[in-house]
Amino acid sequence: MKAFFVTGTDTDAGKTSVACALLHKARQAGLSTAAVKPVASGCVRTEAGLRNADALALQAECSLALPYEVVNPFAFSPAIAPHLAAEEAEVSLGVDELTISVRSVLAQGADFTLVEGAGGWRVPLNATENLSDLALALGLPVILVVGVRLGCINHALLSAEAILADGLPLAGWVANVVDPHAARLAQNIETLAARLPAPCLGQVPWSQPPAPAALARYLDLATLIQTPSRTCS
Template sequence: MTAFFIAGTDTDVGKTTIAAGLLNAARQAGLSTAAIKPVASGSQVTTAGLRNADALALQAQCQPPLDYALVNPLAFEPAIAPHIAAQEAGVELSVATLRPGIERVLARRADFTLVEGAGGWRVPLDRGETLADLAIALQLPVVLVVGVRLGCINHALLSVEAIQRDGLPLAGWVANIVDPGTSRLEQNLATLAECMPAACLGTVPRLDVPDAEAVAACLSLAPLGLVARS
């Protein structure tokens, strides 16, 4: 079993897009997959209950299939910071409440498992805790999604500094081009490649339809130590 925590340099940098692509790449390599987004805000009311689009995208890449309740134990309707959504719903949001759901997914021992955070590295939970504390408790190596746009180098290096200060290894990173009009794009990518202390798993261009298979074609699992099954 190999598991990673997916973090982003900010909100709306494409964490789920990249996570789904990584899971799809693993499936194409013949590996079993599992994923969990322990808390998600911005969910839709359905006849089956609240459903979050990001969690559904992850669920679609789990093989063997996982029930939605396993993939997304806590969903909130407002598209706001998770800790505020939880407070408004009267739900305790903490490492202690989120960890059991993650451990249930990890216990399935898929070949490749991803735990996706929300927003950036220091997104608050409650009682002074952050999502970083959850990653620390699980002792998972981190894959960082860098949303490539103006300012991304600073955001990336500060995120890496925080991850390493928290005692977790950076297993790899992905350059996700969220703004293809970024000035000096190639120079920015070169600077990231030079400064980041881990392997780049790939550069994902801005895709008109960012489906998991198209994203997977831009990524490599080799730096994560994953080998295709024969």
Template sequence: MSAYFVTGTDTDAGKTLVTSGLLALAHRRGLTTLGLKPVASGSDPTIEGLRNADALALQAQTRPTLPYATINPFAFAPAIAPHLAARRAGVTLALDDLVERTRPLLEAGRALTLVEGAGGWRVPLNETEDLSDLAAWLELPVILVVGLRLGGISHARLTAEAITASGLRLAGWVGSLVDPAFADDDALYRDNLTTLAATLPAPCLGIVPRLPAGDASAMAEAAADHLALPDGD
């Protein structure tokens, strides 16, 4: 049984695509899986309540499946920082609540559990706590999704340093091509990947190209073709 916290260098770095792709890859190998999105903003109203597209993508890759509220206990409508979205909804996010909801799921015996953060590493929960504190309290190794775009090297290195400073192990990183124009100069693109591999203190688990738009499950399967599970999984 293995569990990891998945973070990104920034918002829209490709965390959900990579997280769902890793879960799909594990399922191909016959493993039980669980994808969690404890806090999500940018959710849509439905007859069943607010639903977040990223959380739904993780629910689709959770085998055996679980209720939506288990995957994503805190969903907010505005596509803004979670602590601000929670404030607008009259909700106080607290680390203790997230730990209480998440820890039993980590002990449920799934072969691979991935807990996806929101935005980058230091997204606040409230005035004194960050979502990264959840990874620290649960002592989860971290998978870093690097948005491959101009400035990505610095963002990746700073995030890796912050993860290490939190006392956590960086288990691996994944490059996600979020800006197709970034790969127009093939030599420069490969030089960037070489620099990331040389400077990040963890193995590369894959490079996910810009994939054709499709439903979440199809994109997860496509991403899985470009990924490897961390050592031991």
């Protein structure tokens, strides 16, 4: 079983697009898949309850039949930072609660499981804990999605430094082009490749809509499958 924590250099870096494409590629390879987005803000109220577009997209790429509430156990309506959304909803949001939810998905035993964070590596969960603390509690290798645009080199290098300083392996990174008009696009990606201490898992071109089947061909699943497994603590 392979499981990874997916984080981004910032909000809208394309974590979900890349995660869905990786899940799709794993399914094409004959692997069973599962995903969990433990906390999501910016949800829409439906007859079935609050629903988040990113979580629904992940759920659609799971070969295991996972109920929405399992894929996204903590859903909040306002599109604001998770800790603020939880405060407004008077919901306790912390590493212990999220770890229990994520482990229930990992226990399903899928061949390939992705845990998608919210925003970047240091997004707060409450007054003392960050979403990065969840990744640490789970002990999962990290996939960093770099939203390629002006300023991404600094964001990517700082994120990678923080991940490694926290003691987690950086399994790889993905160059996800979110600004097709960014100047010196190729040179920026070359700089990232030269300076990030992990393999590049692919360069994903700008696409609208970002269909998983179309983006999957740009990603390297084999490198992830060869990543040494870590035992969740």
